[in-house]
Amino acid sequence: MKSTVREPARLRRESPEYPQAVLQYLGREAPVAIDALGNLEILQRPTLALFCSVKCPGRVIVQTYDVVRALRDAGVTVIGGFHSPMERECLDLLLRGGQPVVVCPARSIVGLRLPPEWKGPLAQERLLVLSPFAEQDRRMTAALAGERNRFVAALADELLIAHAEAGGKTEVFSRDVAAWGKPLLTLADDTNANLLALGATPIRADEVRVHWGTADATPLLSGS
Template identity: 30%
Template sequence: MEFLGNKDILKNHKTGFLSSRKCPAEVVLKSYEWAKFQRTEGNCVVCGNHSQIEQDVFEILLKGDQPLVLVLPRGLKKRWDKSWLENIEKNRLLIISPFTKDITRVTRETAIHKNETILSLSDNIVVGYKSPNGQLDRLLTKLKIDHV
């Protein structure tokens, strides 16, 4: 695993956020409200930023000052968003990649591994939405995670 940022963030109680890529609009709005609440409460969240909903939840959380963990579905990048670097410098953001730097493309397999990493790092899980028989549904079933 590769790390960029404050590894001490991993000592916090962490809530993982997962969601299928395609989800109903009301789920998207509930996920945004959930993210705003986590930000306000100062709760540490572990999330990805592969799907649009993950990107939006991450951006909402990034506007706060609570600790935050971002898990990538690829290797660490060479260039980073300025706001990400600022939050790394503030010791409130940890970026994790379960892949080497030579993995530069997101695939179905890397996305699954990213989700598995989020699950392994988190003390509890919140699922915005899981498509019936979708990739996330199958992963949660395989790992016997039925109560989220």
């Protein structure tokens, strides 16, 4: 299969392009196939999954902007569903950079109308759009969003949860994926005490280059 696909291509479990991390962490719940649009070579790079609750304190919003700009400038490949307001703002920042981005909508990408701001990064071969959903799943639901988030977390090497509202869905999700043992990070703020209690490592914008180094660096906390 070509490394860059212009129309949605299906990666089946038996395909060499199918991400093995998805099988490792989702097991029997792993999708039978994944639809992909864009540069498949991005899957060979270390990735950082980004999540944030819909409700986010103002000072965490400011810190998130700073951290995401630093990630962009350091060339870190970020993956996410980019659905919550904060996540969408982060995607806008990332798409204006030069580093790879992986977007995973909570629906099929067959027949998906691409936002205009995606077209440039796709043409530059630094954007990959992935969906683990069947062609008939063309409307996002809360259930699909939950499945998508687990898919994103399974695929990524590390997880950055900017904020998880206490008692909210993101906090429950954070607790579930923390049990996987993947490196979990959050912003260094006392409103993230719930995430720090799960073992998340606090991160600040001025620490991004130290932890991630260049775009080809080994993921944070993975054996270093």
